[in-house]
Amino acid sequence: MAQSKSNGIAGWLPIFVAAGLFVWFCQFIAPVSEGQVLRVAWDWVPSLGIALSFVIDGLSLTFALLISGIGTLVLLYSNTYLAGHPQYARFALFLTSFMLAMLGLVLADNLIALFVFWELTTITSYLLIGFGHETEKGRRSALQALFVTGAGALALLAGLIMLGITMGTFELSEILQRGDELKAHALYLPILILILCGTFTKSAQFPFHFWLPNAMAAPTPVSAFLHSATMVKAGVYLMARLHPGMAGTDVWFWTLSIAGAFTAVFASILALRQTDLKQALAYTTLMALGVLTLFLGQGSEYGMTAFVTFLIVHSLYKASLFLVVGCIDHSTGSREAGVLGGLGRAMPMTAFAAALAAISMAGLPPFLGFIGKELKYAGVLEVAGEPFVFTAALVAANALMFAVAAVVAFKPFWRPAGGALPRQPHEAPWQMWIGPVILAVLGLVFGVMPGLLQTTLVNPTVDTFLGDAGKAKELKLWAGVNLPLILSGLTIVLGLILYLVHGALRNALARIMDAGPNFDRGWDRFLKGLKGFAAWQTRTIQTGVLRWYIFATFLTVLIALGGTMIAKNAAPQTITFGDLSWKNVALMLLIVSGALLTAITRSRITAMAALGVVGIGVAMVFIVYGAPDVAITQLLVETLVVVLVAVALLRLPYLDPTGIKDVRPFDAVLALFVGLVTTLILLAVLETPLDRRLTDYFETASWPEAFGRNIVNVILVDFRALDTFGEIAVVVIAALSAYALLRTTAPKGDGK
Amino acid sequence: MNSIILRAGTRYLSGLLLLFSLYMLLRGHNEPGGGFIGGLIGSTGFVLYAIACGTADARKALRVQPNNIAMAGLGIALLAGIFAALFGDALFTGQWLFIGGDKDEKGLPLSTVLVFDIGVYMVVFGSIIALVFAMEEEI
Numbered sequence: 001m002a003q004s005k006s007n008g009i010a011g012w013l014p015i016f017v018a019a020g021l022f023v024w025f026c027q028f029i030a031p032v033s034e035g036q037v038l039r040v041a042w043d044w045v046p047s048l049g050i051a052l053s054f055v056i057d058g059l060s061l062t063f064a065l066l067i068s069g070i071g072t073l074v075l076l077y078s079n080t081y082l083a084g085h086p087q088y089a090r091f092a093l094f095l096t097s098f099m100l101a102m103l104g105l106v107l108a109d110n111l112i113a114l115f116v117f118w119e120l121t122t123i124t125s126y127l128l129i130g131f132g133h134e135t136e137k138g139r140r141s142a143l144q145a146l147f148v149t150g151a152g153a154l155a156l157l158a159g160l161i162m163l164g165i166t167m168g169t170f171e172l173s174e175i176l177q178r179g180d181e182l183k184a185h186a187l188y189l190p191i192l193i194l195i196l197c198g199t200f201t202k203s204a205q206f207p208f209h210f211w212l213p214n215a216m217a218a219p220t221p222v223s224a225f226l227h228s229a230t231m232v233k234a235g236v237y238l239m240a241r242l243h244p245g246m247a248g249t250d251v252w253f254w255t256l257s258i259a260g261a262f263t264a265v266f267a268s269i270l271a272l273r274q275t276d277l278k279q280a281l282a283y284t285t286l287m288a289l290g291v292l293t294l295f296l297g298q299g300s301e302y303g304m305t306a307f308v309t310f311l312i313v314h315s316l317y318k319a320s321l322f323l324v325v326g327c328i329d330h331s332t333g334s335r336e337a338g339v340l341g342g343l344g345r346a347m348p349m350t351a352f353a354a355a356l357a358a359i360s361m362a363g364l365p366p367f368l369g370f371i372g373k374e375l376k377y378a379g380v381l382e383v384a385g386e387p388f389v390f391t392a393a394l395v396a397a398n399a400l401m402f403a404v405a406a407v408v409a410f411k412p413f414w415r416p417a418g419g420a421l422p423r424q425p426h427e428a429p430w431q432m433w434i435g436p437v438i439l440a441v442l443g444l445v446f447g448v449m450p451g452l453l454q455t456t457l458v459n460p461t462v463d464t465f466l467g468d469a470g471k472a473k474e475l476k477l478w479a480g481v482n483l484p485l486i487l488s489g490l491t492i493v494l495g496l497i498l499y500l501v502h503g504a505l506r507n508a509l510a511r512i513m514d515a516g517p518n519f520d521r522g523w524d525r526f527l528k529g530l531k532g533f534a535a536w537q538t539r540t541i542q543t544g545v546l547r548w549y550i551f552a553t554f555l556t557v558l559i560a561l562g563g564t565m566i567a568k569n570a571a572p573q574t575i576t577f578g579d580l581s582w583k584n585v586a587l588m589l590l591i592v593s594g595a596l597l598t599a600i601t602r603s604r605i606t607a608m609a610a611l612g613v614v615g616i617g618v619a620m621v622f623i624v625y626g627a628p629d630v631a632i633t634q635l636l637v638e639t640l641v642v643v644l645v646a647v648a649l650l651r652l653p654y655l656d657p658t659g660i661k662d663v664r665p666f667d668a669v670l671a672l673f674v675g676l677v678t679t680l681i682l683l684a685v686l687e688t689p690l691d692r693r694l695t696d697y698f699e700t701a702s703w704p705e706a707f708g709r710n711i712v713n714v715i716l717v718d719f720r721a722l723d724t725f726g727e728i729a730v731v732v733i734a735a736l737s738a739y740a741l742l743r744t745t746a747p748k749g750d751g752k
Numbered sequence: 753m754n755s756i757i758l759r760a761g762t763r764y765l766s767g768l769l770l771l772f773s774l775y776m777l778l779r780g781h782n783e784p785g786g787g788f789i790g791g792l793i794g795s796t797g798f799v800l801y802a803i804a805c806g807t808a809d810a811r812k813a814l815r816v817q818p819n820n821i822a823m824a825g826l827g828i829a830l831l832a833g834i835f836a837a838l839f840g841d842a843l844f845t846g847q848w849l850f851i852g853g854d855k856d857e858k859g860l861p862l863s864t865v866l867v868f869d870i871g872v873y874m875v876v877f878g879s880i881i882a883l884v885f886a887m888e889e890e891i
Contacts, residue, residue: 628784632776636792640880643799647887706846707861713786717869721844724868725829728875732822735879739819742886 010089022068058460063106073435098124156198179245203235220326228319260294268400306375320357320439333422340412356440358409377484402495450475591617769797787869791876818882825874
């Protein structure tokens with residue numbers, strides 16, 4: 001870091017792009033809050049019904065603002081955090097591409113376009129998580145995230161295509177309007193399962209949760225961006241987007257509620273167990289995703305309002321806290337909860353941001369987090385099936401969250417200094433604390449003036465879900481003494497107790513967790529097993545013995561052709577050989593004797609020459625039946641094949657074929673059967689009358705339309721020129737690959 | 753292979769084969785022939801040359817890397833196809849120009865179809881020669 005610390009144009013240009021996008025999206029707040037839905041579309045693949053269509057309604061605008069807004073602050077932050085990093089330009093490119101892909105994802109109104117953006121976020125997040133690719137851990141985490149979310153995405157693709165085909169359109173807005181039709185459809189369940197596979201892996205719901213904490217290998221600003229408003233929320237977003245069309249069934253309710261509730265509690269317990277601040281935050285992200293999924297399970301007015309509010313609250317405080325942890329790391333060189341302490345004086349602005357964000361996370365008044373928590377309780381009490389179970393889960397998760405907030409944001413700043421720090425703590429530069437401060441202050445501002453959020457984002461989003469903006473519940477700090485308030489009090493008391501005993505609890509948890517199943521290690525075992533299986537099947541199938549390859553190929557041909565012929569009952573009805581002229585008989589004898597000689601002879605050169613006889617015999621058949629072009633090609637190819645094979649075969653060493661005698665009878669039987677089946681099929685083909693439509697067309701159109709009398713060639717270069725182009729491309733590729741293969745095996749020691 | 757007779761014969765034969773391959777290429781639109789067949793015949797000429805005089809001499813006689821010929825052919829074929837798009841037709845639609853035509857005779861036809869066929873010729877010619885040369889040199 002001795003050289004210049006500026007990142008130049010790569011540093012500030014992405015910031016302006018993101019900020020510009022944020023401002024651009026702000027102009028839609030007014031129309032959307034009046035209930036408008038803006039749409040724009042371009043044709044993409046019209047023949048398949050795929051369009052690049054985008055929609056701006058409450059839900060997508062909320063996401064777009066969070067993505068571009070937090071993106072701006074994160075880019076500003078990274079420019080200082082990674083100042084002078086030799087690969088900063090690459091980093092900025094990845095982060096900006098990721099942001100754009102994410103924006104495309106939340107705005108897309110076409111299933112296929114949505115999926116393309118979905119995969120773009122997968123790929124760009126892979127690059128971001130693996131930015132520290134010099135370390136084993138970084139590479140492993142990136143690959144794990146890619147595999148888990150990529151596998152889910154495959155299921156999602158299948159689900160989306162099925163959805164599009166059953167509904168007859170790929171336009172989301174149309175599908176969602178016909179939700180009842182979809183829910184009654186026989187394919188509803190498979191579609192739902194496939195789509196949920198995609199969203200659960202992306203949003204790290206149990207049991208796919210293990211990749212998310214590992215993704216913390218990324219630089220801290222990346223974690224802040226990916227785990228607050230973007231990557232992991234993509235799954236939640238898709239479930240929210242499909243909610244109007246697919247929710248309301250028992251499967252939907254129970255799957256989402258149980259997975260969400262379980263993930264929330266499970267993740268908060270794991271969060272308390274961590275000593276690394278960033279890891280602790282990662283697990284609270286899991287908790288938040290669980291809660292959001294839980295609320296998407298149902299469709300009550302309180303539930304949906306709680307969903308939107310908590311979505312915004314979480315993005316604000318989580319991004320803020322991640323960035324704070326990055327500041328701490330940057331200034332002190334450590335993220336260990338046990339070591340850090342007494343930073344409040346040295347880093348006042350960071351401490352200020354941390355305090356505000358943590359209070360919002362803990363859910364204390366007058367912050368937005370408190371309103372969010374009240375709404376969550378009101379929402380969960382409305383859950384139809386088992387309100388008690390889900391409420392208890394939510395109270396537990398929130399209490400644990402309270403404790404984690406205190407561990408992450410209170411202890412490092414305000415308890416007496418712990419162990420020795422790698423670096424003398426000092427305040428981070430303004431570019432780094434401004435982001436967390438803005439986000440944390442917003443949490444307070446929205447808490448005090450919830451009306452700001454209510455009309456602009458909450459109401460339109462609830463409108464997206466329930467079709468009526470008026471159904472949104474009011475966001476307010478004081479709702480009177482009611483059950484949610486009592487539950488809030490209970491949460492705070494429980495949270496305080498958990499915080500006080502968290503040291504002992506952490507050790508106990510660590511012991512229990514170490515004993516229990518470890519999904520991360522399970523993943524390693526799974527990968528190892530997969531590799532072992534691949535190695536085994538390669539060893540088994542790829543024996544390296546050419547004879548076996550050929551035997552297997554022809555056996556497959558025999559089974560496929562013969563089996564089909566028998567199953568379809570397509571064997572020829574009569575076997576007649578028509579009138580054979582002496583020319584036909586002579587050619588037949590020539591071909592058969594050539595083939596026999598090839599099979600019997602022991603000399604390689606004889607075998608090659610005999611094979612050439614077969615080829616020339618076939619070429620002469622073409623001549624007899626008036627296909628000169630095919631015949632010429634066949635003759636030339638035969639000549640060249642003999643030359644090529646001669647070059648190779650004649651110089652191979654002579655190997656004594658021991659044991660070849662034992663297998664020759666099998667080869668002979670296989671050869672006879674392949675020949676028999678091929679003959680039968682050709683005879684059967686001859687029985688069906690020739691469809692002359694294509695022939696007639698080419699005969700009449702060849703001269704007037706393509707000015708050529710040689711129909712074969714006219715087809716090749718004019719009617720079917722694109723096919724020919726594809727073929728010659730294959731020829732070139734094959735030649736180049738063969739050339740490369742031959743070259744790599746030749747040691748370049750001789751000659752010059 | 754070291755045979756004076758073969759070498760002496762090849763000198764004329766390969767030239768004749770090349771000439772014949774061009775003839776086959778050009779007449780292909782109306783008579784049996786075309787780029788594929790032409791390319792095959794042309795490559796036989798050089799394969800013969802390589803067998804008789806060795807690949808080093810054959811490479812010298814060819815002057816250009818056979819890989820490059822194949823790649824250039826692919827490029828020419830593609831350009832011939834794109835050419836149609838410039839005139840608003842679908843890709844690979846044949847574009848024709850008849851020079852000196854009147855009512856009955858169409859005159860000398862020039863077309864992108866022929867250019868495309870020349871591309872095919874070069875691809876087949878280059879690919880096969882590249883392959884044979886590489887094998888000869890390897891073994």
